[in-house]
Every structure is written in C-alpha cells, then in structure tokens.
Amino acid sequence: MKERINTGPGYAGLLFFVVLTFWMGGARSGSAQSALLSWHAVTEDTSGHAEVQPVYYNIYCDTVPAFRPDSANFLAATLQTSWTHTDPRLADPNRHLFYQVRAVDIWGNQSAFSDTIGEVGYLLVKVRAFLQAPYDAEGDSMRTPLARLGLLPLASPYAAAPRAAAAAPGGAVDWVLLQLRDPTTANIVGEESFLLDREGFLTEPDGRNRVLGFTGCPPGDYQLVLNHRNHVAVMSRGTFPFNEAPPVLHDFSADSAFYEGSGAACELETGVWGLWSGDINQDHQVSGLDFAYWQSAARDGRRGYLAEDLNFDGHITTADYVLWHRAHRRGVNSYVP
Ligand SMILES: [Ca+2]
Ligand SMILES: [Ca+2]
Structure with a gap:
C-alpha cells in the first residue's frame, strides 16, 4: 500500500484551484491493483465568485510523467471529486502511471491542468x-x-x-x-x-x-x-x-x-x-x-x-x-x- 499526497500549492487555473491526492492499494497478486485519485471540489472561480454547479472533472493518464493531456490519454470524466482507476499496469513494478485532472464548468470553461501526480516521484x-x-x-x-x-x-x-x-x-x-x-x-x-x-x-x-x-x-x-x-x-x-x-x-x-x-x-x-x-x-x-x-x-x-x-x-x-x-x-x- 502506498500513499502520496501532493503537498504543493496546486495551481491557479483559469477558473479553478485543484489539489490532487493519490492513494494506491489492493491485492499484490491476483486482481489488478487500483489507484484512488481525489481532489478538492471547485466551488469558486479565480475571481472568487461562486462557481455554478455541476463541475465536471476530466482525468488523463499516461506512463510518462511529462505527458501532455489529450484525447489519446483521456481516462474518464466524473462529477465526483474522486476516481478509482483499476489497471493491470499498476501491478507492474517496471511501469508507473501518472495522472492529471482538469475541471470544466457547465459553460465549458476549463481550468488549467492539475499538477501531475503518480505512483512514484x-x-x-x-x-x-x-x-x-x-x-x-x-x-x-x-x-x-x-x-x-x-x-x-x-x-x-x-x-x-x-x-x-x-x-x-x-x-x-x-x-x-x-x-x-x-x-x-x-x-x-x-x-x-x-x-x-x-x-x-x-x-x-x-x-x-x-x-x-x-x-x-x-x-x-x-x-x-x-x-x-x-x-x-x-x-x-x-x-x-x-x-x-x-x-x-x-x-x-x-x-x-x-x-x-x-x-x-x-x-x-x-x-x-x-x-x-x-x-x-x-x-x-x-x-x-x-x-x-x-x-x-x-x-x-x-x-x-x-x-x-x-x-x-x-x-x-x-x-x-x-x-x-x-x-x-x-x-x-x-x-x-
Ligand atoms: Ca556501416
Ligand atoms: Ca572501446
């Protein structure tokens, strides 16, 4: 079981402020491992005004830490502030997965991407x-x-x-x-x-x-x-x-x-x-x-x-x-x- 929390200040997005935390656990053998991603809900835009809900979160995943999020590495969209990712690559000691999240409001305004977080530093x-x-x-x-x-x-x-x-x-x-x-x-x-x-x-x-x-x-x-x-x-x-x-x-x-x-x-x-x-x-x-x-x-x-x-x-x-x-x-x- 590994735990990793982004202790940095996150980022000031176009509209939002997101901090991504990462937790990984699961069976070492047999079933594939899972990673739990979670982040703070976006409630205000960068001007400090209340953000109209719902806010979607787009999740991107790749095998290199400096990946550029795009349609090729899009993983999922969710209204929740967490996501469990189950993938056989998480059980592979020679490969590591990295994630970024971006918030999108109902008007289609997008935040900047979160910091990258993953299985390892x-x-x-x-x-x-x-x-x-x-x-x-x-x-x-x-x-x-x-x-x-x-x-x-x-x-x-x-x-x-x-x-x-x-x-x-x-x-x-x-x-x-x-x-x-x-x-x-x-x-x-x-x-x-x-x-x-x-x-x-x-x-x-x-x-x-x-x-x-x-x-x-x-x-x-x-x-x-x-x-x-x-x-x-x-x-x-x-x-x-x-x-x-x-x-x-x-x-x-x-x-x-x-x-x-x-x-x-x-x-x-x-x-x-x-x-x-x-x-x-x-x-x-x-x-x-x-x-x-x-x-x-x-x-x-x-x-x-x-x-x-x-x-x-x-x-x-x-x-x-x-x-x-x-x-x-x-x-x-x-x-x-
Ligand atoms: Ca030659
Ligand atoms: Ca030589």
Whole structure:
C-alpha cells in the first residue's frame, strides 16, 4: 500500500484551484491493483465568485510523467471529486502511471491542468546532443538511416534500462542511455533509455515528447552522463539541479566547455559539438579492441543493427573503419568515471 499526497500549492487555473491526492492499494497478486485519485471540489472561480454547479472533472493518464493531456490519454470524466482507476499496469513494478485532472464548468470553461501526480516521484530533464556519425553539417541535424532502413528496434538496446516504443518513431536517430550521477561519488542515481531525434533532442519513446521523466530518484544536484551504444560516453562538467519543475535545456551541442574533459567533445562543424564515434565495445576508449570487433564483423559480412556499424547503414564496411580511425588517431577517451 502506498500513499502520496501532493503537498504543493496546486495551481491557479483559469477558473479553478485543484489539489490532487493519490492513494494506491489492493491485492499484490491476483486482481489488478487500483489507484484512488481525489481532489478538492471547485466551488469558486479565480475571481472568487461562486462557481455554478455541476463541475465536471476530466482525468488523463499516461506512463510518462511529462505527458501532455489529450484525447489519446483521456481516462474518464466524473462529477465526483474522486476516481478509482483499476489497471493491470499498476501491478507492474517496471511501469508507473501518472495522472492529471482538469475541471470544466457547465459553460465549458476549463481550468488549467492539475499538477501531475503518480505512483512514484519523478524528475524532469531536457537534454540535447548530437552524435558524430549521423551528423549532417549541411542540414545542421542528424540523418536517420536506421529508422529509414527499418533497422531501429522498438526495444532499447540498453539492458540497464529496458523499455520499448509502442511504434517505430520515423524521425528517430537511435536509442541513447541518459544517467544522473551524484557529483561527489559519481554513483548512478537514475538512468533511463530515450530516443534521439534528428534535431538532437532526447525524447520519450513516443519520439515527440522532449521533456524526459526520471522516476525513483530524489530531487537533487546531478551531473549528466550520456551513453550511446557505439559512441564515446560523455559527462557534463557542470552539476545541475533537477526536480519536478519544467526543466531548462542542457545542451551538449552548443559548447565544448559543457563537457567534462579536454577533447571529450567532437567538433562536427564550427561551433557545433557532439559525441565521438568509435567505442564499439563500450569500454570508454577508442582502441585496437574496437578495430578487432569491426574487422571480425566485416569479415563475417554481418548486417543489421550492430555496434560495429558505426555509420548506421546496416553494413560493416570501410566507412565504419574510417570513423573508428579518426577517433583512434586522436586518442579519444571517455571521461565518464
Ligand atoms: Ca572501446
Ligand atoms: Ca556501416
């Protein structure tokens, strides 16, 4: 049994003031779990005048904390000030549901949305970064050959943070793994798989939502670590505060000084920075070991979604070797501890 109460001030809506509380309980096995949502009745508009009853409450539900309420995630409308939601996903420890409520009066006036509340606490993060291999200087963006060739998997390749997209996002470059690190101990406080869009924004698995949710980590000051399955992992030099508030953008693409470590950033064109390609075996170095993996895959004529395919075209060729060689010649290493 879990209990979670929104202790914040709620919000001043167009007309209303709503505070959402959340309670969850039910059988651990057998039947699906339920969540009880409740909120204060709206009795006054924002001018302090009595609100004409009845007032409806529209409830929205999604699996990511930064979801935007719309018809796709509409759950129910009620005249009551509580709602019991029974859903098998509530019993799934790897998935969490989040809710927002909006009040609507008989004239159709709508409040703003409530704060988001859900099964677990969350942090919101917004990050931008480019990968060297798919970067296209002419378009100031990344190419998306994996998606175009149908090679991009629905499931994230990072075992540390399994998750999957419901449908193949056409505009995605690849999956990345983003971590929040404690600046004192370098311990991983949170890590999650996200997609990367062609403009460099990390997105939720829908390929559109650029506000990223981390669940199960406390608000705090953290460094960002960005991993990609065959690029060199990078870390932010700075430590930033993260909480439930709308996030500011942390941008690995605009300034090499954003990166921890000299030479950690790859200059893609003047003033544009990204992650170096070439770390096939993900040991934080671009070395002869990576070459050996490339050579073996090239000899075997392997194809598909492979770490050895550095340029994302589905084949292991000298084009991949050239990317490895550029980084190896420069002695590129990761500064991620
Ligand atoms: Ca390596
Ligand atoms: Ca290739």
